[in-house]
Amino acid sequence: MIETIATKPFNDQKPGTSGLRKSVPHFRQANYAENFIQAIFDAADSHDGETLVIGGDGRFYNREVIQTAIRMAAGNGYGRVVVGRGGILSTPAASNLIRIRKAAGGIILSASHNPGGPKGDFGIKYNVANGGPAPEKITSAIFERTRTMSQYRIWSGDAPSLAEFGETKLGDMVVEVIDPVADYAALMEKLFDFGQIRDLIASRFTLRFDAMHAVTGPYAKEILENRLGAPLGTVINGEPLEDFGGGHPDPNAVHAATLINQLMAPNGPDFGAASDGDGDRNLIVGKGIVVSPSDSLAVLAANAHLAPAYKDGIAGIARSMPTSQAADRVAAKRGIGMYETPTGWKFFGTLLDAGKVTICGEESAGTGSDHVREKDGLWAVLLWLNILAVRRESVQAILESHWAEFGRNYYQRHDYEEVDAKAAEGLMGSLHDRLASMAGQRFGTLVVSEADDFSYKDPVDGSVATGQGVRIVFSGGSRIVYRLSGTGTKGATLRVYIERYEPDRTRHDIAPEQALTELIDTASAIGEIGKRTGRTAPDVIT
Template identity: 65%
Template sequence: MTITVPSTPYPDQKPGTSGLRKKVRVFQQPNYAENFIQSVFDAIEDKDGATLVIGGDGRFLNREVIQVAIRIAAANGFGRVVVGRGGILSTPAASNMIRIRRALGGLVLSASHNPGGPDEDFGIKYNIANGGPAPEKVTEAIHARTLTIDRWLTVEADDVDLDTDGETMLAGMTVEVVDPVTDYAELMRKLFDFDAIRAAGLSMAFDAMSAVTGPYATEILERQLGFAAGTVRNGTPLPDFGGHHPDPNLVHAHELYKTMMAADAPDFGAASDGDGDRNLIIGRNIFITPSDSLAMLAANAHLAPGYRGGLKGIARSMPTSAAADRVAAALGIPSFETPTGWKFFGNLLDAGLATICGEESAGTGSDHVREKDGLWAVLLWLNILAVRGQSVEAIAREHWATYGRNYYARHDYEGVESDRADALMTELRSKLGNLPGRRFGDLTVEAADDFAYEDPTDGSVSRNQGIRVLFVGGSRVVFRLSGTGTSGATLRVYLERYEATAIDGDATAMLADIAAAADAIAGIVRHTGRERPDVVT
């Protein structure tokens, strides 16, 4: 029997670029998670008898919210819920599961690379039938419903045993608990030459950061590809990620970085984040920026079985460096510059306009799913290394010699007071018309705008996606506020300098004049009170 629980709206449930993310204690408020899940179901159609996928990254509160979501799904008429054993499904594996099960959609319970634990972060994201994040028209409908919701629906039932594979019935709905790794691993075997990787004799270190990728990496890297036991570090998902920040960058994966810079470093190093959709790529004695990784993967993708037919196009988020654009031009295929957020790539992938996509925030992926995919990027790199028989450094230097080098860095100012961050962006927008022609040191502003994107597949327009200041010669600085945090604001400043022949410089030194110009243009120190960024990637 369906139970109707009266409720009142919470005013703070507007989904961001990756769903609703808040502190755990916010989600633990009475009716908070329930209101949002019910709002999702109220905003979508064709639920009766449909299949819904549910899974998460194993962080604190994951299991409890899954049980709540299963009961709400039953009360709303779903016919089947597919859930990963233990409540585990990486974000790319969830996308794949939605697609192969022809589900109406899925709930992905994660706050991605944000910390986990009772005092940290939690999140809920709805993915649609193509496996990708809900587009803006859906998230806007969800948000509108959260502001008027007066009840949520549930059923009276015992908790589902999430640790045993198989089917059970719950209030007339089938709940199927599945191995979270099997279907994803099968997809990877179709895309990559596992025999060639095994035969190459490569050594590697992979840091799963006590997050969701651990079981996937252990099965694929160690069991199926034959890498040595212990190749996967921190491979057991923990509710608090072992007390660490599961963001695969040079700050939070510093131990891996030290391993790869040592004299006895393995051939290849990589890491993934909390929900498995981001990646860090490090070769022996060389870090590959996410922007460069996207370009290098695209240039070499034809070496993997899944991409031997060539690429249809390459897409990147606006803050990501233009390195991939140069590869697209050389291949004679289109390149697309989109706002930040994987949902913008989904339309391009569905329309067959792009094959490989990437973001500077360590996310790359292809048309195999509709999410970025950390382990996919690692496996494509391994396939390339195996076929080319060269080191990561040799491949990178050959790439730069061919295409030139886009020196690149992202400066994050985290937890900035929201009013200060907003004031900086408001003042900056007011200056845009007066910036062209102005000089900052040796740099001359060629153009400045607030990036807007018209989707070539449906004509929708997304405005105010970040401020771009473009300098003569191909360098630039981009300013935007991140939508992935849970408190305050993160100001992200992206620095980029293109050099056609000077490919051996130190990135920090090469970007110093861009960084100085960024502060002069935006008044970063004046507005934020910060003398330096909290994280540089």
């Protein structure tokens, strides 16, 4: 039986770049999750008898909300719900499943790289029929609906167990529990030369993958250990846990320090990688060297033709505006299209659907291709392994060769986390006020050539996004970017991106912090970071 439950709207359910994210206690308010899910269904307005994919990263409160979402799908007229066993689905696997099942869309329950547990974070994101995150016109419609919510519809009985494969029914709706790994692993086997990668691993090439007790553990074990023959134990922290084992599932130098230290040791593995809470981000580490996400994007784009799926070349590259311009140099030299978009994977969707680009990336450790409509951590790891299997060079040798051909973009991102929101907004407001007068100003040896607040017009659908981050570009091409991130749940996260291009190959072995010293000091001075936030240093540098 379908029940209609009276409710009242919440005033804080505006989705960010990756859906709605709040703390678990906030989400556990009565009707909070239900209101947002009903708003999704109302905004989607296309669920009569259609298929819906549901899954998440296994974090605390995941299963309860999945059960609710299944019951609400039955109450809103869907014909079938496809859900991973145990409620598990990585974000790229969910995107793939939406596409191959021709689903109307999918609900992904994750707060990505944010911490989990009873006091951690939780999130709900809606992906549309192409497998990608909902575009702004839909997220805006969802938000508008949350502001007037007065009732939601739900199946009155219990949802079926998610522990066993198979089909059950809630009224007229079929609930299908599937293996969350199988379809995704099969797709990876089509994209890459698993035979060559197996040969590489058999040649005493050693690797380590840190799943960070998040969703990619089962995927990495199946692909790396079972299908590619890596020794048991190659995947560490491989069991998804509700609190991520007390860790923080963000694959960066702070939270993946143990893995990085292993790769820095003289007797460490040849290759290391990690992924985040929901499986869409990646960290790549070679023996003695950490690969920056921006460099990884550029290297993957330059070498994609070595993998079977991209053997005929790629159509183009897209990157988010704050991502370094290393990929731009690959596109220019290869004579292919290059697109600069706002931050958020949803902005790549129209470009991918139109065939304008094949590979996309963001500096926040996200890379992917046209195989799905999400960034994909394991995809990036497997493409690196395919390249290594063909070239038979170390990660460091491949990077050095790349820099010699294209030049090196020295680059860092400085994160100031949980900054007082008013202070962060004041900092950005001050920058905006000074943009018009900034050109021509000198800071040490640096002279500002242009300064703006990035705006974007989609070349496919004509949609416009404004206020996407302050850019300050200096003569010679160095630049500083300031923006507030939409992925946190407490205060504001100020991100400052610092970049300098070095064409001289004799200067490619300088430490990034040394190469960027003047720009780092200038970024602090222009942004008045210490004065406005009270912070003397960033919390995380990547």
